[in-house]
Amino acid sequence: MDEALAARKSRQACEILSEIGVDCWLIWVRETMQFRDPALSLVLDMDVISPTALLYTSSGERIAVSQEIDARGLPASPFDRVVPYGKGIREALRAELQRIDPRTIAIDWSLDTESADGLTLGMYKVLVEHLSGTPFPERFVSAAPVIERLKGRKLPEEVARIAEAVRVTERIFDDLAGYLRPGQTEMEIADYVRGRMAEYGVGPSWDAAYCPCVDAGPDKVFGHAGPTGARTRAGHLLHFDFGVTKDGFCSDLQRMVFFGRRSGVPTEVRRAFATVRGAIAAAAAFLRPGRVGHEVDAVARAHITGAGYEEYAHGLGHQIGRFAHDGGMRLAPTWELFGRRAYGVVEAGNVFTIEPNALTPNYGRVSLEEDVLVTADGCRFLSTPQTELVCLE
Numbered sequence: 001m002d003e004a005l006a007a008r009k010s011r012q013a014c015e016i017l018s019e020i021g022v023d024c025w026l027i028w029v030r031e032t033m034q035f036r037d038p039a040l041s042l043v044l045d046m047d048v049i050s051p052t053a054l055l056y057t058s059s060g061e062r063i064a065v066s067q068e069i070d071a072r073g074l075p076a077s078p079f080d081r082v083v084p085y086g087k088g089i090r091e092a093l094r095a096e097l098q099r100i101d102p103r104t105i106a107i108d109w110s111l112d113t114e115s116a117d118g119l120t121l122g123m124y125k126v127l128v129e130h131l132s133g134t135p136f137p138e139r140f141v142s143a144a145p146v147i148e149r150l151k152g153r154k155l156p157e158e159v160a161r162i163a164e165a166v167r168v169t170e171r172i173f174d175d176l177a178g179y180l181r182p183g184q185t186e187m188e189i190a191d192y193v194r195g196r197m198a199e200y201g202v203g204p205s206w207d208a209a210y211c212p213c214v215d216a217g218p219d220k221v222f223g224h225a226g227p228t229g230a231r232t233r234a235g236h237l238l239h240f241d242f243g244v245t246k247d248g249f250c251s252d253l254q255r256m257v258f259f260g261r262r263s264g265v266p267t268e269v270r271r272a273f274a275t276v277r278g279a280i281a282a283a284a285a286f287l288r289p290g291r292v293g294h295e296v297d298a299v300a301r302a303h304i305t306g307a308g309y310e311e312y313a314h315g316l317g318h319q320i321g322r323f324a325h326d327g328g329m330r331l332a333p334t335w336e337l338f339g340r341r342a343y344g345v346v347e348a349g350n351v352f353t354i355e356p357n358a359l360t361p362n363y364g365r366v367s368l369e370e371d372v373l374v375t376a377d378g379c380r381f382l383s384t385p386q387t388e389l390v391c392l393e
Helices: 003-020 090-100 121-130 144-152 156-177 186-200 267-286 293-306 339-343
Strands: 024-029 052-057 062-067 081-085 105-107 140-142 213-216 237-242 244-246 253-259 351-354 357-360 364-367 370-374 379-381 390-392
Touching (some): 003 024, 003 052, 003 062, 003 144, 081 090, 156 186, 156 237, 156 244, 156 253, 156 370, 253 364, 267 293, 267 351, 293 339
Parallel strands (some): 024 105, 062 081, 105 140, 253 390
Antiparallel strands (some): 024 052, 052 062, 237 253, 370 379
């Protein structure tokens, strides 16, 4: 992330604070090389070695309180002021908070989303100790509403980077079509994909051990697992779950291939593919600002189960951005697994995956995944939807 983008996200944070009626957001970190608060990367793309407090206010102030060694290296544009300290941060931090005198101070803890839960218990105790004798610890609130909005509302340049990651992913899928044939192992196919990633100068969207996920034949159970020695075969399906990271932002797509002529695609596969495509189209048509996550999930889920298929055991979609799973609200059912995230409200600027699937009796699972941007009045696809099986004779 470049300094200019960090500055724009910092200003966006202040706007969000004003919108939701929170006076101050405090990012409180110590040496970040081994453990880094996920929210820090939204507004500052560097490590610090000493206790540091970043303060954002609803009036628009952006302040860094940092040890002198770190302060010299902090970029200027994300901050209005950098306050250096020498032997300890306590007095400088207390002075800034007393000057601002916020009624509410958002700190980075959350019961529901990992992207907003970066404040460790130890650092929380240190913060309370530093502010003992002041009213400020009584004013702490969760920063989750701030962070979820800040991560979720993608700026145009963030959307452009996601779209470029999608474009490279689709190019690699196109390259695959000329490489695939019956008899290859999942590991051989994954190695080819990794070679194309290296050629295009991109990294994996998630753990390289299972990015890409390659699933050959009806006996492979889809999941977050690495490729195996299972081989592709004529008359069988091949499934990919794959994304790349480019310029700090990710894609996440799923595609299906059939080894055989289009005229030879089994009826049950054709029907499952059409059902999954229909579920994606129905969810995309319903998705818009103001929808609740579980409402969107229910549209696609009803389309799948209404066609006679079993309910798939995951949510319809997650947000993507700097990570393939970017945190925040989900397009998901109201299961314990998803907690409050299933009740989140969709906003313009959110980027989601849509990824339903249908299990066939004899050919395994048919699963597709597209990436979409929520707009002011609906959504648009960042990916080019797969509308028919790739058939390789």
